[in-house]
Amino acid sequence: MIDPATASSSIxxxxxxxxxxxxxxxxxxxxxxxxxxxxxxVVAVIGPNxxxxxxxxxxxxxxxxxxxxxxxxxxxxxxxxxxxxxSARGIRRTFQNGGLCxxxxxxxxxxxxxxxxxxxxxxxxxxxxxxxxRAEREAVAxxxxxxxxxxxxxxxQQQAGTLSGGQQRMVEILRAIATNPPLLLLDExxxxxxPPVRIQLIEIIRRLAKTQNIGVLLIExxxxxxxxxxxxxxxxxxGEKIADDAPAAIRSNKxxxxxxxxxx
Amino acid sequence: MLAQLLVSGVSxxxxxxxxxxxxxxxxxxxxxxxxxxxxxxxxxxxxxxxLVVLAGAPFLISALxxxxxxFAFGVAxxxxxxxxxxxxxxLALAMMAVAVGYALRGLARVVWGRxxxxxxxxxxxxxxxxGPVILAPSDLIVTGSVIATVAILAIVFYATRLxxxxxAVFQSERGAALVGINVSAFxxxxxxxxxxMAALGGILIAPVTLLYPDLAASTLIRAFAAMTLxxxxxxxxxxxxxxxxxxxxxxxxxxxxxxxxxxTAYLIIIGVLLIRxxxxxxxxxxxxx
Amino acid sequence: xxxxxxxxxxxxxxxxxxxxFWIIPLALLGLPFFxxxxxxxxxxxxxxxxxxxxxxxxxxxxxxxxxFANAAFYGIGAYATAILxxxxxxxxxxxxxxxxxxxxxxxxxVCLPVLRGIRSFYLAIITLAFGELMRWVYINAxxxxxxxxxxxxPRPVLFGWVLATEKQKFYLFLxxxxxxxxxxxxxxxxxxxxxxxxxxxxxxxxxxxGVPTALYxxxxxxxxxxxxxxxxxxxxVLVRQVSPEAFNLLELIVHFGIVVVGGLGSLAGSIVxxxxxxxxxxxxxxLPGYEELMIALMMILVLLFLPGGLATLLERAxxxxxxxxxxD
Numbered sequence: 001m002i003d004p005a006t007a008s009s010s011i012x013x014x015x016x017x018x019x020x021x022x023x024x025x026x027x028x029x030x031x032x033x034x035x036x037x038x039x040x041x042v043v044a045v046i047g048p049n050x051x052x053x054x055x056x057x058x059x060x061x062x063x064x065x066x067x068x069x070x071x072x073x074x075x076x077x078x079x080x081x082x083x084x085x086x087s088a089r090g091i092r093r094t095f096q097n098g099g100l101c102x103x104x105x106x107x108x109x110x111x112x113x114x115x116x117x118x119x120x121x122x123x124x125x126x127x128x129x130x131x132x133x134r135a136e137r138e139a140v141a142x143x144x145x146x147x148x149x150x151x152x153x154x155x156x157q158q159q160a161g162t163l164s165g166g167q168q169r170m171v172e173i174l175r176a177i178a179t180n181p182p183l184l185l186l187d188e189x190x191x192x193x194x195p196p197v198r199i200q201l202i203e204i205i206r207r208l209a210k211t212q213n214i215g216v217l218l219i220e221x222x223x224x225x226x227x228x229x230x231x232x233x234x235x236x237x238x239g240e241k242i243a244d245d246a247p248a249a250i251r252s253n254k255x256x257x258x259x260x261x262x263x264x
Numbered sequence: 265m266l267a268q269l270l271v272s273g274v275s276x277x278x279x280x281x282x283x284x285x286x287x288x289x290x291x292x293x294x295x296x297x298x299x300x301x302x303x304x305x306x307x308x309x310x311x312x313x314x315l316v317v318l319a320g321a322p323f324l325i326s327a328l329x330x331x332x333x334x335f336a337f338g339v340a341x342x343x344x345x346x347x348x349x350x351x352x353x354x355l356a357l358a359m360m361a362v363a364v365g366y367a368l369r370g371l372a373r374v375v376w377g378r379x380x381x382x383x384x385x386x387x388x389x390x391x392x393x394x395g396p397v398i399l400a401p402s403d404l405i406v407t408g409s410v411i412a413t414v415a416i417l418a419i420v421f422y423a424t425r426l427x428x429x430x431x432a433v434f435q436s437e438r439g440a441a442l443v444g445i446n447v448s449a450f451x452x453x454x455x456x457x458x459x460x461m462a463a464l465g466g467i468l469i470a471p472v473t474l475l476y477p478d479l480a481a482s483t484l485i486r487a488f489a490a491m492t493l494x495x496x497x498x499x500x501x502x503x504x505x506x507x508x509x510x511x512x513x514x515x516x517x518x519x520x521x522x523x524x525x526x527x528t529a530y531l532i533i534i535g536v537l538l539i540r541x542x543x544x545x546x547x548x549x550x551x552x553x
Numbered sequence: 554x555x556x557x558x559x560x561x562x563x564x565x566x567x568x569x570x571x572x573x574f575w576i577i578p579l580a581l582l583g584l585p586f587f588x589x590x591x592x593x594x595x596x597x598x599x600x601x602x603x604x605x606x607x608x609x610x611x612x613x614x615x616x617x618x619x620x621f622a623n624a625a626f627y628g629i630g631a632y633a634t635a636i637l638x639x640x641x642x643x644x645x646x647x648x649x650x651x652x653x654x655x656x657x658x659x660x661x662x663v664c665l666p667v668l669r670g671i672r673s674f675y676l677a678i679i680t681l682a683f684g685e686l687m688r689w690v691y692i693n694a695x696x697x698x699x700x701x702x703x704x705x706x707p708r709p710v711l712f713g714w715v716l717a718t719e720k721q722k723f724y725l726f727l728x729x730x731x732x733x734x735x736x737x738x739x740x741x742x743x744x745x746x747x748x749x750x751x752x753x754x755x756x757x758x759x760x761x762x763g764v765p766t767a768l769y770x771x772x773x774x775x776x777x778x779x780x781x782x783x784x785x786x787x788x789x790v791l792v793r794q795v796s797p798e799a800f801n802l803l804e805l806i807v808h809f810g811i812v813v814v815g816g817l818g819s820l821a822g823s824i825v826x827x828x829x830x831x832x833x834x835x836x837x838x839x840l841p842g843y844e845e846l847m848i849a850l851m852m853i854l855v856l857l858f859l860p861g862g863l864a865t866l867l868e869r870a871x872x873x874x875x876x877x878x879x880x881d
Contacts, residue, residue: 061761083760093761101754103818104747108878111744112751116763118744122772125743126736133880136743140881175762297674299619349856358619358677359813360856366806367849373842481802485685488678496675527689530682537671537679550670551756 012039012213013074013090013182015060020069020079022052022059022239029055030239032069037183037215042205044226045219047236048259053219054096056236057185060217061093062086073183088116092176093185096219098168102161106152106171109160110143113175117142146174150204165192173201177208184208186218190225198222202229227251235259267397269514275403277490277510278410279469283483284490284502285417286461291497292434293454296346296357300365301462302484307368308334308463309383309470309479310376316384323384331463338459342452369480383470406468413464414503421499426453482526489529492536495546504544573873574738578731585720593719594791599831600726601787606811606823607737608780613809614818615746616773617753618673622663622680623808625687626778628800630656630785635704635795636697645709645716649729649786656782657775664774667767672756684805691797703796706789716790726787733780738820740776742880749773750818750878803845807833810848814855816864821874825863 015037022030030052037043045053058064060071062083071079078086092113093099100109111118118139124132147153150170155163160171169189176184186205190198202225209216220226226233226247233250235243237259243250250256287301298304308330315326341364349356387402421427429450432440441447469483490509494501509529517525536543541550585593609623634652637643643651663683667676691698698704709716716722740746748769751759760766789795807830815826830848837844855862867874 063757063760082765083757084763084765087761087763095755095758095761099755099758099761101751101758103754104750104878108747108750111879112747112759112764113762115744115748115751120743122740122745125745126740128735128739132739132743136880139744140879179763297677299677345853345857349860352860353617354673355613355617355619355817356856356860358674359809359852362809363813363849363852363856365849366809366845367853370842370844370846370849374840374846375842377841478802481685485681488681492675492678523693527686530686530689533678533682537666537675538669541669541671541675551672 012215014038015091015183015215015217016072017060018070018072020056020059020071021067022055022064023067024064028067028239029064030059030236033236033239033241034069035217035234035241035244037217039182039215040209040213041232042209042216042218042230044230044233045217045236046221046223046226046233050238051236051259052239053236054187055239057093057187057217057219060086060185061091090179090182091185092179092181092183094169094172094176094187094189096187096191098165098172100160100163100168100172100175103159105157105159106147106163107140107143107156109171110146110175110178111139113178114139114143117179143178146178150174166194166197169193169201173204177212177214180212181214183215183217186216186220188219188221190220190222198225199228201225205229265518267395269518270511271397271399272403273511273514274507275407275510276472276514277507278407279465279472279506280486280490280509281503281506282410282413282461282468283465283487284494284506285414285499286458286465287487287491288497288499288502289417289454289461290458292499293430293458294342294346294350294451296361298361298365298458299358299484300361300363300368301458301487302480302482303365303368304334304338304459304462305466305469305483306372306475306480307337308466309475310372310466311463312467313381313383313470313475314375327464327467330467331460334463335456335460339452339456341459342455343448346455347448347451365480369478380474380476383475385471387471402471406472409464409468413461417499426450430454485533486529489532491543492533493543495543497547498543498545501543501545574731574735578727581727582724585723588720590719593723595831595835597719597723597726597791598835599828600723600730601784601791602807602811602827602831603730603824604733604780604784604787605808606815606827607734607820608777608782608784609808610812610815610818610820610823611737611741611749611773611777611780613812614816614822615741615749615753616770618770618773619677620663620680620774621677621805622659622684622687623777623781624800624802624805625663625680625684626656626659626781627785627788627804627808628687628691628797629659629778630782631789631795631800632691632698632704632785633782634786635706635789638706638709638789639704640697642707645711645790649783649790652786652789653779653783656785657779659782660774660776660778661771663778664771667770670767688797688801691800698795698797701797703794703799706793706795708793709790722791726791729783729787733783734820734824737776737780741820741876742878745769745772747878806845806848807831810852813852814848814862816862816867817860819862819864819868819874819876821867821876822862822864825867829863 017033017035020030020033045056047053059066062081066079070077073089078089101112118135120132120135144153147156152170169192173189190201193201205216206229208214230247233247234241235256242255242259243253283305287298290296290298311330311333312326315321315329316323345360349360387405391398391400421430429445432445433447433450437447486509490505491502493508494505513525513528516528588596605627612618612620630652633655634648637648637651663680666679692701711725748759748764751764752766752769756766811826811830812823814829816822833844833847859865
């Protein structure tokens, strides 16, 4: 459980994508994709390689511009904002290829995730004024309590670049949830994790979603993980949404099977 | 007047194009920007100076020797200094290139002192008229050598096995390694070719300007200006950018102020990067963060 | 339910004590009693180069951005101070502060293209062009700079006291250098320093954590310029002669050398690097070429065999000098 005392209050907000299209040059990476993620809901995005899954994440987090459509968080339209502004509104993500800062320690990585929560002015910081110091101390305490959440406090002084792949995923997920964001985007969180740890990951993600009312959107290839973790599955193929349904229904969806098995 | 300026501008620009192309070869092959490239240019000229003035060797043989020597030096720098840290941070690679450049400059200064040396008159002197334009044989030789080099480069890259290798490595280093291309040998060769082209540039530049260790800096910046203007990483861009820079310098000098010739390259770099960072033929150069 | 995760490292707690940054300057107060005027001058020069290294390292080491404008920031700080002292007879501390601020503004200015999305080597090339442009300005803005012959800075006067000896300058320099290092250390061990490092390691990740990366890059350059500008201001007061050739590419190799040999991203490394490399130009002054050659070879050796620089050796000896990016 996240200690309520150390967690900032996150206001539940729904993410809504309406007719989102993204193009690179002449290529369309996403075409008219509409998806909702409600607070407390875990939605998985699956699809063959090149289906546009990571592009979808990049569009939501502001790293690529939309060619058409709109994205809203709660009442607010967020497409067109800078990535750091979108992050400040409470959308946090992890990266497929690992998003940790390799030369910072584990503790410093988590602290970096708390960037927008450390309330200190530049002047106060430079002069080492008491309230800047206090803000730092509080952030460090909170980062340590986050590390203890996954029982990896012992790693805090290790350089992130020297951790094993599985440890890096754990730290990155912790860093993403550090601010208690209303919406969490996980890009292949299970890569590099041993099967037993995958099961634990499922539990962590579901617990976060249900107890903290966080909406989770995740990309994953490990199908057993997807089936176990998600309330709903969205299937992309060639940049278009071809299915959006409960896991059981997706299993027997013809279009999905075709996309995965090929068109013959 | 204008015709004269255009002719001289092209001759000057051809030299910039040559150095810019040499840097592009290395950049495309290894994604390293050789911030020490100006010093290779200086080194090429310096070797010729040593051979011609101090050892009394004939110019053509000295030039050939210098080009071969710099080729070997380029390969050695890659194998000994660049390759071992290729896996490290990009900044370290750039710093290594800077350090190698400074080492060369220091070495030249150790031999040379602080003097500015007049390069021997190795190219034919005098001028002749073609219509209203005064031509110097040296202009023709310089421009001709550059065109010949570019032609050879084009043939090598588009019609030989080395060219096919280059295309494969430019697209994906890992992919090229997977299909059995010796990436290390290839990249070493490209460093060699880049250094040899730099040497040629130095041999052609020095008779026109003077020879001094800081020749490196002004050459480097002009090559960057040419690459930026043409679009970073584009061979065509480097060639066209070099020509345009040569022309701009002469036009600025003639019509605005000769004081501004020296900073034309700086202003082009700053202007292009602010207005159109991808240059004329480059790919997208900005991030969206 | 707690997941079991393979844990390989033993726990270590707490950040190292930073009192060292105050103990060393206090110990140095007695230094002038052991020095003659010339060795004192060298020590003062080392203090100047400590700031050069500390400032440059913010951009090179912490932000991870290759830049060539450092000699320009140094020159701008020196010229700003010298011009105010020479032409306008401004009080000493005010003139030094103006040099710092001019350096900071130059830093921000050079980095402004990042707001248009310019990064990595494109930015490096702009800094190179800016540096060379400034040398042209020093020579051509003769009204203020007196062109290539340079400015002769009048004898520094602090609150009515003439700083006639190197020892007197030393105490002024020591105070300024200590304050700036402490401020830089505070900045690095905060969310600002972490943001610099996050941008260096992974800019997209930094942005996704809410860091406005372009603004923080401008901030890093501005602070770097401020610190190096201060170094330039002190240089003007120390040497009392400011001319264009003091800020050329030969000067820049010393700056690169200090940071790379000392240790990229290490505050303690910049200091050690400055001590190690300030000696070289003094010893080799009359032998043209050897200075560059020696510094370049040191850089090559460090890049090949000791990527963390001399700071690595320091950190191995004692954890006091390990650079951290938080405080508790």
